[in-house]
Amino acid sequence: MTAPLPTPDAPSPDRPRRPRRTFGSLLLELLGSMNLAITLLVVVAVASVVGTVLKQNEPYTNYVIKFGPFWFEVFRLLGLDDVYGAPWFLAILAFLLASTSVCIYRNAPGMLREMGHFRTEVQLKSLRAFHNRAQWALPGGERERVLATLLAALRAQGYRTRVVEQADHTLVAAMKGAVNRLGYLFTHLAVVVICLGALFDGNLFLKLKEWSGDVRLETRDLPARDYGPASRLVPGATPSFRGSVMLPEGSVANFVFVRLRDGAFVQELPFAVELKAFRVEHYATGQPKNFESDVLIHDRQHLAEPMAATIRVNHPLVYRGYAIYQSDFGDGGSLLKLKAWPLAGQRAEPPALEGRVGEKLALQTPQGPRTLEIDDFRLFNILPVPESEQGDTPEKKVRNFGPSFTFRLRDAAGQALEYQNFMAPMRLGGRDYFLTGVRGSPAEDFRYLHIPADAALSPARFLRFVNLLQQSQRRDALLDERSAAGAEPVPAEIREVRRRLVALFAEGGVDAVIGRARSVVPAERLEEATRLYLDILRSSLGELYLAVLAEEGVKVDQGIGPTEERFFNDALNALAVLPAYGAPFYLQLTGFEQVQASGLQITKSSGQNVVYFGFALLIAGVFLMFYSSHRRLWSRVAPTPDGLLDVLVAGTGNRHQGEFEREFDTLRAGLARHFGPASGPHDH
Amino acid sequence: MAVTREQLVEDFERPSLLRRLSWFDGAWALLLVLGSGYAYRLYHPYMDAYEVAIQAAATLALIAWGWYWKPVRGLTLAVAALSLFALWRYGGSLATAQTDFFLKYLLASQQAFMWMSALYVFATLAYTLMMFTGSAFVGRTATALTWSATAMGLAGLMVRWRESYLMGTDIGHIPVSNLYEVFILFAVITALLYLYHEGRAATRTMGTFVLLVISASVGFLLWYTFDREAYHIQPLVPALQSYWMKIHVPANFIGYGAFAFAAMLGVAAILAQPRPLAPERRRVVLPLAAAGFVVAGALLAAGLSAGDAGFGATLDAWAMLPATVALLFVVAACQGRLAAQLPAPALIDDMMYKAIALGFAAFTVATILGALWAAEAWGGYWSWDPKETWALIVWLNYAGWLHLRLTKGLRGTPMAWWAVIGLFVTAFAFLGVNMFLSGLHSYGTL
CATH class of the missing domain: 3.30.310 (TATA-Binding Protein)
Known part of the structure; x- marks a missing residue:
């Protein structure tokens, strides 16, 4: 035995040279080499970057929209939508694990001897x-x-x-x-322990079961009860899982959905969770302060009485090794009472509707059959106050704009527009408007139609005005009547122009009027003619507006007051863009019974304690390694x-x-x- | 000649801890315990058991730290005096900050941070002046400026903590909850790490380099303050309402601070090399640096003259990339140029190792604390969230560095360069993830 070198910095394993080296020993040599270890550290780091740049585990359609079908196929083949579960990534990790294990195997005995050896x-x-x-x-x-x-x-x-x-x-x-020598041992052992523990908590076992044909991924969008036995996992089927379930108030579930790629499994639980109530609290500034669910755990085998508990963010409930987290919330099927004000057709009286969030209603409209899909209801809309009302204070003002609901209106061809309607009028620049937003796809922002509220804070006056515009006979009769009532008789051709312009406007908004001017007037007179058209249109609409007011019982003989005048201007603004609204009616929310739903995440983690032991080893090892000296x-x-x-x-x-x-x-x-x-x- | 055992002990044994402590150490520790106890009496209704435990542990850790590194005692006293004075001026109303002279110009958290920023920038200038003049007086001034800036930063954080409670007891929280607040923490921790090593190595020449990175973070902070108005105290989202924040975030920033410190030591080590860069390499590096600056300038000019303000700002931001690369080439070209001014590379190298070792240890603890927290908040100790993954990347990067250093004994320019590059990996984990990636961890956006 030779004497130690002056700087025994490196773990120097005894490596006697053998005359003949087997494949096994060569492999051991390679796996245990420091160069491989450092290379692997860097390779794992670089490979990990991939999954942070590309959003992971998104629904497949999102990738297709973003990258196109070709690249999506490439990504899917390489497992880039789930890098950290991809075989190549797991293989690199396995290599790192093997390298670390071999390193321990070769160096630990020497290290331990070194600790007790006085040389x-x-x-x-x-x-x-x-x-x-x-x-x-x-x-x-x-x-x-x-x-x-x-x-x-x-x-x-x-x-x-x-x-x-x-x-x-x-x-x-x-x-x-x-x-200090234990520092080496602990840190390297920790890496192995953590990786092995984590292996139990990943979805490798689930994938193996799927691969062996034990279970089948359900890719259709089904309620849990419709999942076939092949897509169900009994408790203990895999050592660990992370699933979630959206639970409406008053309902019970003894399962969670475990998502994988573009589908899901139903993981059954050995107990049932009932959601009694869900609450959201807000700060004065409007940001959410607390989400919490009151739940009852039903478990006849282990509990004499159902166990009551409250679950909050950061305060999960752990029951029999299953951890239940507050992770999401939504609507659990609130009942909405609606009034459908016609924006097209002859009908005047708005029919009343009722529907629950999540339901689809088949409707007959003047524009053909439509399916009304009620998507969501929100009790609070705490939003920043518009710039114009912010004032000078540095703090951004927010305001609760009250309940809103979103729905989609699908035509016979399957095309849908999405709408967001607020229940209460919104005060902007001193006036009140009912806001209703429309968009073609979730990628767009809502474009809002501002429906002016009348004196009774109702959209009724505007909608009656719209309705009058749609009823061509009544509209024309009114226009003629008004023309005749004036001090000077209006020539017939002017009356005709008025009728035509109003009809154009009712059909296609202000764009139709301008378009018409463009097609019939020579270019050099276009500006002048357009102005004239719009003036005539405005005065004609004014006549109709007066009729609406008169119908309401407002005295209009002495002219109208500033409030009514402003309303008229707002109404014209809204009417001008109404054709782009795309719906045959305006759905007014007149009442609701809210039912909330709480998104619970339920997990079982068999490897957690092993991993935590690894964590303890790692911390102890790191400090021994750096802050002690042999x-x-x-x-x-x-x-x-x-x-x-x-x-x-x-x-x-x-x-x-x-x-x-x-x-x-x-x-x-x-x-x-x-x-x-x-x-x-x-x-x- | 008979030797008594007592004599031997006296000759060889280090005196016990208690015998090494002065009366001042004792009085200071007592004051800390009393102060902590008083704070507990006032505020324990707002704390859960974990937070009480954290407070007790923090008090003991602070005492141990002050006994180990004496200047901490003075710092704590200064910070306590400034904070308590500000709290007294505030009374019970946040509005006092608009009227009270001391708060308005000195100690309201916003003002304290401005003073901190100015003092760090002055300290950077002073260290640079000292490096080239060799004036000991300027050097002492630089150190004093750095200490003062650090005291102001810490006092500002303390005052901000109180201010958040003045906004509402349900809003109050420790000021480590968003990017703005942790930037101050970053500057202060980096400065403290530097000051510790300055005292131990008895050389101030590294100050320029370390204060440069602090000044850069101050620059970012000012931009974030004035351009993005990020200084508002915001209530905590439910996910952040946990005692884990009090330990996870500071531990992380010891890591970030130490890695940034190590990177700047890396730059110093490159400039302190005994040999300059080989001329043939320099002929490659210098034009590349020039090209980088030209590209950066072009992007900046294009950004400034762009019609669309948003697009212009994006171009200007991208100009930072070639500018940074160019700066790295300049550092490469300047290898060995400051050998006369800087201490021996071996000393810098040793300091760098210690910084990375500390950073690695702190980062390990921080990431583990984060994992434990995630298991309580997000349903699992690891979710491959971008921030988590980047923490792992940073960890792997320095694990690689430490392997080379400890097992192969590698030193010199390659390791210095790796430490410098490490800063960019760290900075991406710290900032880039928030800027470019989305995930569970999006508490500070730009």
């Missing part, structure tokens, strides 16, 4: 090669005192010592901080031929050379007080 066989020339050393030549008769002093000095500094008598000298071998000191006391005593003290540490040097200097200085000045390197 008493050290050679003189090795000691002389140490950077930190001190030497004395003392009178020959003082051997006992010198040894006692050395031992006391080393022990005082916290070293364990071992004295060995050799033929020609006495060696005091000393060391401390051997736990230090060794040797004192060699040898009689010389000329009757003196040669005392050599030398040592090293595997970390913190600077600190060791300072410690050695203290030792040297202390010994010097007993032995006199030392010879040896003094670098500082």
Whole structure:
């Protein structure tokens, strides 16, 4: 056995050279090599980047929309939609795991030996090669005192010592901080433990079951009860799972959906969860402050009475090893009472409708059959106040704009527009409007139609105005009647123009009027003619508006007040864009019975405790590795031929050379007080 | 000659901890315990058991820290005095900040941060001046400025903590909840790490480099303050309402701070190399640097003259990329140019190792704390969320560095460069994830 090198920095495993090397030993050599380990660390890091750049585990359609069908196919083949579950990524991790394991297998025995090994066989020339050393030549008769002093000095500094008598000298071998070696062991073991524990918590077992044909992924959008037995997982089918379920208030579930790729499994639970109530609290500023669910756990086998608990974000309920989290919320099928104000056709009276969120209603409209799909209902809409009303304060003002609901209106061809309607009028610039937004796809923002509210804070006046515009006969009769009622008789051709313009406007909005002007008037007179058209249109609509007011019982003989005038302007603005609204009616929300739903995530994690043990090992290991140092000191006391005593003290540490040097200097200085000045390197 | 055991002990044994402490150490610790106890009496209705435990542990840790590194005692006293003074001026109303002279110009958290920013920038200038003049007085001034900036930053954080409660007891929270607040934490922690090593190595020459990265973060903070108005105290979203935030975030920022410190030491180590870059390499590097600056300038000019303000701002932001790469080439070209001004590379190297070791240890703890928190908040200790994944990437990166350093004993320019590049990996985990990626961890957006 040779003496240690002056800098035993590296774990130096015993690697005796064998004459013939088998494939196994070569493989072990490769896996245990430091170069491979460092390469793997970097490769895992780079591979991990991929999954952060590309959104993971999105519905397949999202990828198709974003990247097109070709690239989606490429991504799917490479598993880029689920990088961290992709075979190639798991293979790299497996390599890292193998490399770390081999490293431990090869180095741990040596490390553990090193911890208890005093290295008493050290050679003189090795000691002389140490950077930190001190030497004395003392009178020959003082051997006992010198040894006692050395031992006391080393022990005082916290070293364990071992004295060995050799033929020609006495060696005091000393060391401390051997736990540093555990740092290596703990950190590397931790990596293995964490990876193995995590293996149980990933969805590898589920994929294996699917691959072996045990279970089949359900890719249709079905309620849980319609899942076939092949797509159901009984409790314990896999060691771990992470599933979720949206539970309406008052309902019970004994399952969760476990999503995988573009489908899901139903994971059955050995108990049932009932949602009693769900609550959202808000800060004064409008941001959500708390989401919580009152639940009852039903478990006849283990509970005499159902167990009541409240689950909040950051405060999950752990029941029989299953953790239940508050993770989402939504509508659980609120009942909405609606009034459908016709925007097209002859019908005047708005029919009343009722529907629940999630339901689809088949409707007959003047524009053909439509399916009304009620998607969502929101009790609160806490939104920033529009710029115009923000004022000077630096704090952004928010306001609760009250309940709203969203729905889609699908025509016979399957094309749908999405709408968002607010229940209460919204005050903007001192006036009140009913806002209803429309968009073609979820990727767009809603474009809002501002329906002016009348004196009774109802959309009725505007909608009656619209209705009048749609009833061509009544409209034309009214226009003629008004023309005749004026002081001067209106020529017939002007009356015709008025009727035509109003008809155009009723059909196609202001764009139709301008379009018409463009098609019949030469370009040089276009601006003038358009202005004239719009003036006539405005005055004609004004006549109709007066009729609406009169019908309402507003006195209009003396002209109209500023409120009615502003309403007229707002109504014209809304009418101008009405054709783009695309719906044959305006759905007014007149009442609701809210039913909330709470999104619960339920998980079982068999590997968690193993992983946590790994975490503890890792932290302990890291601190031992960096903040302890395995230090060794040797004192060699040898009689010389000329009757003196040669005392050599030398040592090293595997970390913190600077600190060791300072410690050695203290030792040297202390010994010097007993032995006199030392010879040896003094670098500082 | 008989030697008594007592004599030997006196000669070799370090005196026990208690014997090494001065009366001031004791008085300071007592004051800390009393202060902590008083705070507990006032505020325990707002704390859960975990938070009480965290407070107790933090008090003990602070005492241990102050006994180990003495200047901490003075710092805590200064921060406590400033914070308590501000709290006293505030009384019970946030509106006092508009009228009270001391709050309006000095100690309202916003003002304290402005002072911190200015002082760090001055400190950077002072360190640079010192490096080139060698004036010890300027050096002492630089150190004093850095200490003052740090005190102001910490006091500002304390005051902000109180301000959040003045806004409403349900809004109050420790100011480590968004990007704005943690940027201050980052500057302060990096500065403290530097100051510790400055004292130990008894050299101020690294100050320029480290304060440069702090100044850069101050620059970002100012932009974030004035352009994005990010300084408003916002109530906590439900996911952040947890005692874990008090330990996870600071632990993370010890990591980030240490890695940033190490990266700037890396730059110093490159400039302190005994040999300059080989001329043939320099002939490659310098034109590349120039090209980088030209591209950056062109992007900046295009951004400034762009009709669409949003697009212009994007172009200007992208100009940072070639500018940064160009700066790295300049550092490469300047290898060894400051060998005369800087200490031996071995000393810088050792400091760099210690910084990365500390950063790695803190980052390990922080990531594990984050995982434990995630298991309570998100339903699992690991979800491959972009922030989590980038934490892993940072961890793997420095694990690689430490393997090379500890097992192969590699030192010198390659390791220094790796530490510098590490800053970009770290910065992406810290900032880039919030800017470019979305996920569960989107608490600070730009």
